[in-house]
Amino acid sequence: MSRRPYARPITSEWIFRHPRYIRYMVREFSCLFIGGWTLLMVWGFKALSEGPAAWAAFLELLQTPASIVFHLLTLAFAAYHSVTWFNLTPKALPVQLGEEFLPDRVISGAHFAAWAAVSAGLLYFAGAF
Amino acid sequence: MRQVELEVLRYNPETDREPHFQRYAVDCQEEWVVLDALNHVKETLDPTLSYRWSCHMAVCGSCGMMVNGEPKLACKAFLRDYPGVIRVEPLRHFPVERDLVTVIDDFVAKLARVKPYLIPKDKAPEAAEFRQTPAQLKRYKQFTLCINCMLCYAACPEYGLIPKYLGPAAIALAHRWNRDSRDGGRDARQEELAATEGAWECSFVGACSEVCPEHVDPAGAIQQVKIESTVDWYQAHLMPWTKK
Amino acid sequence: METHSADVAIIGAGGAGLRAAIALAQSAPSLRIALISKVYPMRSHTCAAEGGAAGVIKPDDSLEHHFNDTVGGGDWLSDQDAVDYFIREAPTELLQLEHWGCPWSREADGSVAVRPFGGMKKQRTWFAADKSGFHILHTLFQTSLQFPSIQRFDEFYATDLLVEDGRCVGLTAIEMRSGQMRWFDARAVIIAGGGAGRMFPFTTNGAIKTGDGMALAYRAGVPLKDMEFVQYHPTGLPSTGTLLTEACRGEGGVLLNKNGRRFLQDYGMGPETPLGKPVLKTMELGPRDRVSQAFWHEQRKGNAIATRWGDAMLLDMRHLGEKTINERLPLVRDMSISYMGVDPVTDPVPVRPVVHYMMGGIHTDINAATSLPGLYAAGECACVSINGANRLGSNSLTELLVFGRRAAVSALEYLQQGGRPAGGAALAEAAQARVRELVQRTGGTESVAGLRKEMMQAMEEHAGIYRSGEGLAAACAKLGELRQRYRRIELHDKTNVYNTDLLQALELGSMLDCAEAVVQSAAARKESRGAHQRLDFPGRDDRQFLRHSLAAYAGEGPPRVSYRDVVITRSPPGVRDYSGGHE
Structure with a gap:
């Protein structure tokens, strides 16, 4: 038998082979910030349960430059994740009315609209306006 | 007329320890595709070069290969889109049998596993068609257009990293039958589709749909399978009475 | 040598081979079926068929119409008993495909839709957009996956049929991936190996269509029938030969010369019909032979348009509108843009006649049986004959199904008759030795690419739309010479694994055999009928040539051509009338 199929090694080089893979990895990477922010919130709850002094210290921590930078980054990553995710929704949730499918932008548009509405509602309850 | 430099991956298991690249300078017509250039090499420069091809119209799915790192059908990769040296390699993620020929047993076996045929919901009418x-x-319809060229497997990093993954085309084809009004076989296909190495292995890179030459959108099919499987789970666990 | 035993071995896994395999698997689950193909089934050239498959289904149509269209379209060279069987089985087979899930295009009420096609008096072409062959092939292939008794041998190239005591007892094939020869010890063999368009340089046919199935049977002593009838499809892209389906005209596209005139009206296919309202069986819906011949005359008159790739005519579909083109002809649009840079929505597409289909092939009877017991054939490689001197578009996809199934039924009946001679081992060894000699040969003076080029040139020059005695004599001499020189080819590649140099050498051998049968049969047929047009014999001669030609393999020399009567049951030879005005 002279066959000897050659299996090429898989290295992490693929990430940089095409912008689509970089965009994908950035989307995946965003979870680190979102996860970190979630842990921060858990810490905040803990501080709240420990009394006014702990809570005040926590609030002070939130106002440090490092925390502000972290929040801005998290916001950017969360926004990136959400936007790319909503752009993909037409693939996952096609809607057929009669013979035709709703155009992709209607489906992703509906998601963006819902996102905006929920965000506005939250901001309202938070007293932003 | 333009002279094109082709850099082609060569591998002959009987004479080479591992693959290497070979350069060919080919006089090409402006409107040629990469496949035409390869045929020219085979006919006039090097009859030992091996690759698969047949229809030259993007429907038989034979000539999938990496052209400058992207999975392409060689019969639809126009030379005019590649200004410099053109690097041609066998489809990524598949073992190389010889030169540009890959071993595709894995895909062929996976396709059979998802039961890609009609499992009729109702008995077929006598001497008449099912109405549809x-x-x-x-x-x-969109999911029927898969030509089994496997560019999607070459584009999918999940498949590269986890070879057991069922992969885009096989899932899209299973989904094609699930969505057919004549079919009642979804339960029979779920075992493969809803498994860890089925749709859930997908992390939605979306590359499969980007490279698909027939615009099948396997990524869409996979997400739809995930949603349906999720609904199945909730129905079975939270609303067991809804399950037949 | 590794041996596989099977009850039935099928060579070729396109439409006909898959249909036969499924029929066998369904009839008796215990049968061992070996499905052997030089490519994976989904690569088979059935996938490139675009327009559709003919079968009577609508209430305004009748079997009689389909019969008359087919027989007249074939210029009365079709065997009428075979045509009768074919048209009767056609709707059943197309419905069977529907029941297997083929995505046929539909009417609003959910019934299957049909479209007009050339030479057909009624709309009876079932279609799946303009990828009908693709969908038929994939439906059959995927359906076949549910039958464990179908054992596939993908990428195995069949080299020889084994014939012992006057019966076909198996075959040998090379496993491409290892280069090893395998012996298939089979009680019956079905050949479904497709056509041979690749012997011409300009063809719609894929690279794999090299007449291997025809050549296998021919060398085993089965004659090739009606090989002189080679169909030119009128509308191929001049750049690549890519097919633009007849459905372009079925949907209302028209053909123009350089003056913008719908020139078919000048060749007995008029009067002109209103633009965008195609009338069946006239003008652009005339039969392929007539339309291709009309272009040849226009070219002589200087009415063709000049393109970089030679003379062409224009296929104008602009009036169909973007919506219709996208829905019904999406592939046509895609390919016109990709390979010609012309969008049919906004511009007429240059097209020219291109070699498309072999009406001739392995001589079989109405039951798909050859003259060699145990050997059957179906599909383009076979000649039953239903297509006569000119096939009507959309009859061949149906033929794959009807006669693919028929070949299976016949093979099964043959098995049920019992006995078979033992053996074949020595024959298999000899076949292996022959291929080994070819691979290892040194000191050869000829190259595969060189001989192939000369063959193509001779075929293009002398065996095209119009032929002459002189040209055919030259082609016969040339192909005789190439047959001799073929014995002196030497391969560049003497390794085992996926050796496509060897594959192409073997394919060239098949094509040379088929090509010689074509030119010898064409030289002997001193008349003009259907797709065989002789400048020196412009009329049809029913007295002498209402007969099938049979080209029999003669080893060292050219084939011996003999004749066999056409079966006429109820339609005596008449005039082919495509002037819509007369109806």
Whole structure:
């Protein structure tokens, strides 16, 4: 038998082979910030349960430059994740009315609209306006 | 007329320890595709070069290969889109049998596993067709267009990292039958589709749909399978009475 | 040598081979079926068929119409008993495909839709957009996956049929991936190996269509029938030969010369019909032979348009509108843009006649049986004959199904008759030795690419739309010479694994055999009928040539051509009338 199929090694080089893979990895990477922010919130709850002094210290921590930078980054990553995710929704949730499918932008548009509405509602309850 | 430098991966298991690149300078017509250039090499420069091809019209799915790192059908990769040296390699993620020929046993076996045939919901009418409206046809038609060229497998990093993954084309084809109004076989296909190495292995890179030469959108099919499987789970666990 | 035993071995896994395999698997689950193909089934050239498959289904149509269209379209060279069987089985087979899930295009009420096609008096072409062959092939292939008794041998190239005591007892094939020869010890063999368009340089046919199935049977002593009838499809892209389906005209596209005139009206296919309202069986819906011949005359008159790739005519579909083109002809649009840079929505597409289909092939009877017991054939490689001197578009996809199934039924009946001679081992060894000699040969003076080029040139020059005695004599001499020189080819590649140099050498051998049968049969047929047009014999001669030609393999020399009567049951030879005005 002279066959000897050659299996090429898989290295992490693929990430940089095409912008689509970089965009994908950035989307995946965003979870680190979102996860970190979630842990921060858990810490905040803990501080709240420990009394006014702990809570005040926590609030002070939130106002440090490092925390502000972290929040801005998290916001950017969360926004990136959400936007790319909503752009993909037409693939996952096609809607057929009669013979035709709703155009992709209607489906992703509906998601963006819902996102905006929920965000506005939250901001309202938070007293932003 | 333009002279094109082709850099082609060569591998002959009987004479080479491992693959290497070989350069060919080819006089090409402006409108040629990469496949034409390869045929020219085979005919006039090097009869030992091996690759698969047949229809030259993007429907038989034979000539999938990496062209400058992207999975392409060689019969639809126009030389005019590649200004410099053109690097041609066998489809990524598949073992190389010889030169540009890959071993595709894995895909062929996976396709059979998802039961890609009609499992009729109702008995077929006597001497007449199942009725299917244009809307019902359109519901699945896109997923019938898969030519099994496997560019999607070459584009999918999940498949590269986890070879057991069922992969984009096999899932899209299973989904094609699930969405057919004549079919009642979804339960039979779920075992493969809803498994860890089925749709859930997908992390939605979306590369499969980007490289698909027939615009099948396997990524869409996979997400739809995930949603349906999720609904299945909730129905079974939270609303067991809804399950037949 | 590794041996596989099977009850039935099928060579070729396109439409006909898959249909036969499924029929066998369904009839008796215990049968061992070996499905052997030089490519994976989904690569088979059935996938490139675009327009559709003919079968009577609508209430305004009748079997009689389909019969008359087919027989007249074939210029009365079709065997009428075979045509009768074919048209009767056609709707059943197309419905069977529907029941297997083929995504046929539909009417609003959910019934299957049909479209007009050339030479057909009624709309009876079932279609799946303009990828009908693709969908038929994939439906059959995927359906076949549910039958464990179908054992596939993908990428195995069949080299020889084994014939012992006057019966076909198996075959040998090379496993491409290892280069090893395998012996298939089979009680019956079905050949479904497709056509041979690749012997011409300009063809719609894929690279794999090299007449291997025809050549296998021919060398085993089965004659090739009606090989002189080679169909030119009128509308191929001049750049690549890519097919633009007849459905372009079925949907209302028209053909123009350089003056913008719908020139078919000048060749007995008029009067002109209103733009965008195609009338069946006239003008652009005339039969392929007539339309291709009309272009040849226009070219002589200087009415063709000049393109970089030679003379062409224009296929104008602009009036169909973007919506219709996208829905019904999406592939046509895609390919016109990709390979010609012309969008049919906004511009007429240059097209020219291109070699498309072999009406001739392995001589079989109405039951798909050859003259060699145990050997059957179906599909383009076979000649039953239903297509006569000119096939009507959309009859061949149906033929794959009807006669693919028929070949299976016949093979099964043959098995049920019992006995078979033992053996074949020595024959298999000899076949292996022959291929080994070819691979290892040194000191050869000829190259595969060189001989192939000369063959193509001779075929293009002398065996095209119009032929002459002189040209055919030259082609016969040339192909005789190439047959001799073929014995002196030497391969560049003497390794085992996926050796496509060897594959192409073997394919060239098949094509040379088929090509010689074509030119010898064409030289002997001193008349003009259907797709065989002789400048020196412009009329049809029913007295002498209402007969099938049979080209029999003669080893060292050219084939011996003999004749066999056409079966006429109820339609005596008449005039082919495509002037819509007369109806």
